[in-house]
Amino acid sequence: MSFVEVFLLFLAGFVSGAINAVAGGGTFITFGAFTLIGIGPISANATSSIAQFPGYITSTLAYRRDLVRIWREVLVLAAASIAGSLVGALILLALDNPSFAALVPWLLLAATALFAAGPWLRPSPREAAEAARGHRVIGPIVQFLASIYGGFFGAGMGIMMLATLGLTESGDYHRLNALKNLLATVIAVIAIVVFVSGGVVAWPAALVMIPGVALGGYSGVWIAKRVPQMAVRLFVIAIGLGLAAYYFYVA
Incomplete structure (x- = not known):
């Protein structure tokens, strides 16, 4: 990689981490940066998953006390997530x-639409007693389907799951x-694990981007206090639409 490509990946990682900390949607940035330097769409998607992974870990650890109290429910949904992600x-x-490149613009449009609708998809707070009956069976099934998308592409996955979990x-x-x-x-x-086993991860690019993601995630707290969330959301939506238009053009 050239110095320009290294700088681009680090910068994209930083912006992605900051955006995830403020509003979510950083996957658009990482996927776009990988494709911009010539990485194929399948490898770009797989490598983006690697680059984003530290953020998943830290956001989960922040809720560790809450998760301990519902570990039985977590196990069932985690099993459904494992199966769905493996399939995807x-x-x-x-x-x-x-073939994947032909699907990418449609996936990007769907993910951008999910991201744009995010504020309206978030479930309203409610008490446990208000949950509808019969969802113990429906919940894992819906989570399995959402996980297929997450394993296959992943952009907008968090917003999708927040909406489906709110229903089940x-x-x-x-x-x-x-x-x-x-x-x-x-x-x-x-x-x-599947992507690494399949040999589709561009490791040099991932290793360049990961520090940027980590630094951007840390800086996101500072940014969140100074930049309106709506401005960040509009920026992410513009990136998603721009990438979709680009892939429609080159397809």
Whole structure:
């Protein structure tokens, strides 16, 4: 890699980490940066999962006390997440770059739409007693389907899961967010294992970007206090639409 490419990846990682800390949606930045330096879309998607992984870990650890209290429920949903992520990641590896590239603009549009609708998809806080009956069976099934998408592509996965968990699980927003963070980590672990085994990770690019993601995530707290969240959301939406337009053009 040239110095310019190294700088671009580090900067993209920094921006991605900061955006995730403020509003989410950093995957758009990392995926776009990897493709911009010539990495194929399948490898870019897999490498982006590696680069984003430290953020999943830290966000899960922040909710460790909440998760301990619901560990039985977590196990069932985690099992569904493992199965779904495995299916999604294997589907990705079964495709070639031209086939996946044809899907990418549509996936980006769907993920951008999810991100844009995020504030309206977030479930309202509610007590455990208000959860609808019968969701003990529906919940794992819905989580399995969401995890297939997470293992296959991943952008917008957190917003999707927060919405689906709000429909199938009980508790307030913080409890649902804790579940979402842990399940996103589980999905990422399985997908990463599959991608590494499949040899599709661009390790030099990932190692350059990871420090930028970590630094950006730390700086995101400072940014969140000074930059309106709506401005960040509009920036991410513009990136998503721009990438979708680019892939429609080159497809």
